[in-house]
Amino acid sequence: MTERTAGHEEGETPREDESALLEVENLETHFPITEGWLRRETGRVRAVDGVSFELRPGEAFGLVGESGSGKTTTAHSILRLEAATGGKIRFDGERVTELTGADLRRFRRRVQLVVQDPNDAFNPRMTVGEAVAEPLALHGMDDGDRRRAIVADLLERVGLEAADADRFPHEFSGGQKQRISIARALVCNPDLIVADEPTSALDGRIKSDILALLDELRREFDIAVLCISHDIDVIRRFCDRVGVMYLGKLVEKGVTSEVLESPAHPYTRVLLGSVPSLDPSDREFVRPLTETVPDPADPPSGCRFHTRCPELIPPSDVALSRECWRTIARFRFAVEDGQLPESVAVETDESSVDESTVRVAFDLPSTIPDETVDRAVDDAIRSLSDGDLEAARARLAEAFPTVCERAEPNTGDERERSVRCHRYDSSVEAAPRSWMR
Amino acid sequence: MSTRHPSPGPEQAESNRLLSVNDLRTDIRTDQGTIRAVDGVSFEVGRGETVCLVGESGSGKSVTCRSLTGILPEPPADVVGGSVEFDGQSLLEADDEQLRRIRGDRIAHVFQSPQSALDPVYTIGDQLVEAITIHNTASAARERAINLLRRVGIPRADSRIDDYPHEFSGGMCQRAAIAIALASDPELLIADEPTTAVDVTVQARLIELLRGLTDDGTSVLLITHDLRVAAALADRLLVMYGGTIVERGPLEELFDRPAHPYTQALFESYTGCSSRGDRTARRDVPTAGCRFRAECRHAVDTCVGGEQPPSYAVGDRETHGVSCVHYGPDRDPTPVLADAAAARPVSTEGDDD
Amino acid sequence: MSDAGDPHRFEEVEWDDLDGSRQLLTPTRAAVLVGLVVVGCVYALETVGIDVTGRTFDRLDWVMLLGTVVLGSVGLVPAVRHRPLLIRLLRRLFARPAHAAGAAFLLGLSLVAVLGSVVLGSPDLAFQHRFHAPYGFTSVNGWHAECLGEITEGEGITRYCDGTAAYPLGTNQRGHPMGHLLVEGARVTLTVLVFTAAFVVPVATVVGIIAGFRGGVVDDLLMSYVDVQLCIPAIVVFFIGYMYWNVSLLLLLVTFGLLSWGGIARLVRSETLQRREDGYVLVARSLGASRSYIAKRHIVPNITNTLVPAIFHLLALLVLVEAGVAFLGFHHIELYSWGSTMQEGLDPHFSGIGLEMHPHEIWWVSTFPAIALTLTLASLKLVGDGVRDALDPRDDH
Known part of the structure; x- marks a missing residue:
């Protein structure tokens, strides 16, 4: 592409890595929650809340996370389909959010989108040829014959036939449609393809084939790919580097093989440990501390994962075994969340629940080696048995101040590997990294 | 006929056999012609056993399971042959009334999309109580409904029972759907991709839930x-x-030595051994002979014509059967089995736990 | 960074040369503009007293001219530009006999309405020939002063007048030939159809799409307005207008037409809401497509399954409303609507000519317009379904 311009605004600090194609810096995309006719803002869903990563030309970067983690919103913000509310997105050195006119049109050609579901990726009323040629027509190529020639060439490259251009999308299978989708993304000769769950609607060998095709084309044409997926297998096979998202935050990122083989962040470990193994003899799953995913409109303070984190850092003056601390932490966040087991469920009228029932329900030992902890737990259990959930909540929160709840972990943004977890922060007094394995 | 349909799978003691399907054939009639969606399928499910039907979309696995209890819409579908016996009773010959009773009482279904399986205008509790009272006249239906929700791991079941489906997350809806399926204490649960629409951490919990069912003696047919x-x-x-x-056998056995070229290809799509981005996008599955031959790298002339090859034992394991001519009496399966080692996931599996 | 010689790139496109070639003046817009200018000029000349058309135009005629301009430029110009598409559409529409019959009937109706009024002019009064029976039938001799056919003897002293080829479909109480009245009725019907298609349908569609696409306050406001409008009974507004102004077809069209599009707008909105989340809309947006492009290329073509039948239903409804209001007698006296003709046939005493007769004795006066009305409504329904099917590529026959 001869049309590329390199400069960026004056006065900005020069970027570290001049060769980055896409840089996302502290991206924030919040959606207002409004009420009533005047659309008064009553809250914000922090769908993406401070995400940073970068892509080099030709590199495949994966964003993995569960639904609601904000990975699709991140992609849409980069494409300017959603307005970012904060942070910077630079594409080839230019601020994406500030592009206008011809520059914006050029950006729109150089970055292409492949959507998740091949069944709604095409206008059912347009032939495949028209659909693949749409980017060309939209960007001013009025010469129909030329468009047709380009489309025919592309369809053949993705494993279809030139004659397929005159057929309608419903005549193709899911895998074939995804191939056409890829052809449409390639038609403008892009430098970056954003693939939002490109294979989640496909299974088995078709999925594998599409990934292989995408991989082949990426290497052949040196296209960078931002691949969004919830599927670890897709990330493993396709991506050079990966970022793991949880509730709008990028909790860990690094080279794919490293992250997947030795996950560092507790959430990554839970996520990977929830994928069933292909080894039938290995049927264990890694469990989070609690099951409820917090509401992104009201995310937990500090580290967003702390309410579910099996590796929650205890207060420095608490000396307990790991198991014991985990039990207490689970008790605490279950109370906080109100997710009490049935036997403890606080009925409004008939109050008293036996204190020992509470202990049994939460698997709490009758005495806890640490005196302050023991007292706090006792108090909380007593409040609970009296039906005072609020008091129990306050007592536990006060007794166990954890750094994970207090401060947001920030371990810097190294390109190669970064983990946003206090366990890796040398300034935090926590057990050394050896807790991991 | 006897060679084409060998005794399906490992022999079940007669008393332990809950479901037995023999040479089931289901056609789907469309404007373009008849599709033989299920083409001679035989298998058995024992009591307390989890049998898993694996295949890609379009392989006929869902149609197979829906043919069993007559929940396929007819037309366009048409069960044209075979027999299905559930605890000694023939399901294909049962009338609608009998089928309805069996479906509600002894065989339950769970489907892929939890939201669409629940009626959005009734509370979870209403739907559960309805499922219970259809087959029990117990007045304590609500109490039982709460217990069921507890059993599938829904916290605060006594208050959440009055929620509507939209107030539940996807995983919770699936749990509720399982609870409804369990309402009548079914002997067989047919679960069609029950975890496909949910996140992995939720999937892990649902898997644990389903495992718990078989421990209680329920049989599961999982698709x-x-x-x-x-x-x-x-x-x-x-x-x-x-x-x-095309292949059947105990889990460990099959994962240790995937014998059919198709099974091997399926495993390879996980391990990524073969990346075939250039493979032609269009495939037509043959309707006679070995269905997989068009894509099989071991295909030989014998694969053409006739029916799908009979199920031959893999090596000396009688329980592990594969429908491939290479395992036939006068053939040497070694080249095909050599691929099994490469495709076998256990050795190549990365450490992702 | 890449150059044209790079074998791995498909084809180097010099986008900068192509960029900005988006034209403001599309053929459709040009046609609208030319049409408006022409109508405007004629109007200006007529108002200053220069007769260019050779006849006097009333307000309804001007509105119809505008409607023709709108339909011609928005409907015909794109149709001519995309001929292959049009041909395919017509071929599919005419593939089914029922749809083809409906379409043929509507085409014939339009032709008769346009040509008929030009060729025949206004029907003449011929009281001496009133109540002639259609050809092949007889009427009581003596109802009319002059019997054109043969007079035959009946029972007792009754005599019958045979219908003649002069009035093949018979006459009404004013001696108007029924055929001529049917043509006049067709003209009224066509007026209703053109007005609805040119003004009501676009308003409904555009409002629906804007509400669905923009969302937020715009959506709230538009839909609240639609709700209010749906609560206003058009007939009451019509009668209020009827009391204060001269009764005219225009009044009927404006009140009923402009108060009846709420349903379609709501339908379009809900469909738009569904489509705008679809993958292809997302892709088009990521390519920088404008809202109007997406609406035109992606939204409208995909809501035809519900929109087209709804439009034809509205057309049929307004045709029926016009006939109904005319049947009740609230029509302009010089417009021979099928509804008013029917009414005259069903209530012979109404005309005050003092003859003793029953409606069934002059059945042709009410039956022919009733048949015409029924056929029109059925054709609209059939063509609506036919066009919907023809537009859907998934429905191959």
């Missing part, structure tokens, strides 16, 4: 395209392709 889910749940595996079962 999935995901070998990982199969590995986590199944006792035995049936691999489907083109409306036929």
Whole structure:
């Protein structure tokens, strides 16, 4: 592409890595929650809340996370389909959010989108040829014959036939449609393809084939790919580097093989440990501390994962075994969340629940080696048995101040590997990294 | 006929056999012609056993399971042959009334999309109580409904029972759907891709839930395209392709030595051994002979014509059967089995736990 | 960074040369503009007293001219530009006999309405020939002063007048030939159809799409307005207008037409809401497509399954409303609507000519317009379904 311009605004600090194609810096995309006719803002869903990563030309970067983690919103913000509310997105050195006119049109050609579901990726009323040629027509190529020639060439490259251009999308299978989708993304000769769950609607060998095709084309044409997926297998096979998202935050990122083989962040470990193994003899799953995913409109303070984190850092003056601390932490966040087991469920009228029932329900030992902890737990259990959930909540929160709840972990943004977890922060007094394995 | 339909899978003691399907054939009639969606499928499910039907979309696994209890819309579908016996009773010959009673009482279904399986205008509790009172006249239906929700792991079941489906997350809806399925204490649960629409952490919990069911003695017929889910749940595996079962066997056995070229290809799609981005996008599954031959790298002339090859034992393991001519009496399966070692997931599996 | 010689790139496109070639003046817009200018000029000349058309135009005629301009430029110009598409559409529409019959009937109706009024002019009064029976039938001799056919003897003293080829479909109480009245009725019907298609349908569609696409306050406001409008009974507004102004077809069209599009707008909105989340809309947006492009290329073509039948239903409804209001007698006296003709046939005493007769004795006066009305409504329904099917590529026959 001869049309590329390199400069960026004056006065900005020069970027570290001049060769980055896409840089996302502290991206924030919040959606207002409004009420009533005047659309008064009553809250914000922090769908993406401070995400940073970068892509080099030709590199495949994966964003993995569960639904609601904000990975699709991140992609849409980069494409300017959603307005970012904060942070910077630079594409080839230019601020994406500030592009206008011809520059914006050029950006729109150089970055292409492949959507998740091949069944709604095409206008059912347009032939495949028209659909693949749409980017060309939209960007001013009025010469129909030329468009047709380009489309025919592309369809053949993705494993279809030139004659397929005159057929309608419903005549193709899911895998074939995804191939056409890829052809449409390639038609403008892009430098970056954003693939939002490109294979989640496909299974088995078709999925594998599409990934292989995408991989082949990426290497052949040196296209960078931002691949969004919830599927670890897709990330493993396709991506050079990966970022793991949880509730709008990028909790860990690094080279794919490293992250997947030795996950560092507790959430990554839970996520990977929830994928069933292909080894039938290995049927264990890694469990989070609690099951409820917090509401992104009201995310937990500090580290967003702390309410579910099996590796929650205890207060420095608490000396307990790991198991014991985990039990207490689970008790605490279950109370906080109100997710009490049935036997403890606080009925409004008939109050008293036996204190020992509470202990049994939460698997709490009758005495806890640490005196302050023991007292706090006792108090909380007593409040609970009296039906005072609020008091129990306050007592536990006060007794166990954890750094994970207090401060947001920030371990810097190294390109190669970064983990946003206090366990890796040398300034935090926590057990050394050896807790991991 | 006897060679084409060998005794399906490992022999079940007569008393332990709950479901037995023999040479089931289901056609789907469309304007373009008749599709033989299920083309001679035979298998058995024992009591307390989890049998997993694995295959890609379009392999006929869902149609197979829906043919069993007559929940396929007819037309366009048409069960044209075979027999289905559930605890000694023929399901294909049962009338609507009998089928309805069996479906509500002894065989339950769970489907892929939890939201669409629940009626949005009734509370979870209403739907559960309805499922209970259809088959029990107990006045304590609500109490039982709460217990069921507890059993499937819904916290605060006594208050959440009055929620509407939209107030539940996807995983919770699936749990509620399972609770409804369990309402009548079914002997057989047919679960069609129950974890496909949910996140992995939720999937892990649902798998644990389903495992708990078999511990209680319920049989599960699980349909999935995901070998990982199969590995986590199944006792035995049936691999489907083109409306036929191409390989069957105990889980460990089949994962240790995937024998059919199709099964091997399925495993390779996980391990990524073969990346075939150039493979032609269009495939037509043959309707006679070995259904997989068009894509099989071991295809020979014998694969053409006739029916899907009979199920031959792999090596000396009688329980592990594969429908491939290479395992026939006068053939040497060594070249095909050599691929099994490469495709075998256990050795190549990365450490992702 | 890449150059044209790079074998791995498909084809180097010099986008900068192509960029900005988006034209403001599309053929459709040009046609609208030319049409408006022409109508405007004629109007200006007529108002200053220069007769260019050779006849006097009333307000309804001007509105119809505008409607023709709108339909011609928005409907015909794109149709001519995309001929292959049009041909395919017509071929599919005419593939089914029922749809083809409906379409043929509507085409014939339009032709008769346009040509008929030009060729025949206004029907003449011929009281001496009133109540002639259609050809092949007889009427009581003596109802009319002059019997054109043969007079035959009946029972007792009754005599019958045979219908003649002069009035093949018979006459009404004013001696108007029924055929001529049917043509006049067709003209009224066509007026209703053109007005609805040119003004009501676009308003409904555009409002629906804007509400669905923009969302937020715009959506709230538009839909609240639609709700209010749906609560206003058009007939009451019509009668209020009827009391204060001269009764005219225009009044009927404006009140009923402009108060009846709420349903379609709501339908379009809900469909738009569904489509705007679809993958292809997302892709088009990521390519920088404008809202109007997406609406035109992606939204409208995909809501035809519900929109087209709804439009034809509205057309049929307004045709029926016009006939109904005319049947009740609230029509302009010089417009021979099928509804008013029917009414005259069903209530012979109404005309005050003092003859003793029953409606069934002059059945042709009410039956022919009733048949015409029924056929029109059925054709609209059939063509609506036919066009919907023809537009859907998934429905191959």
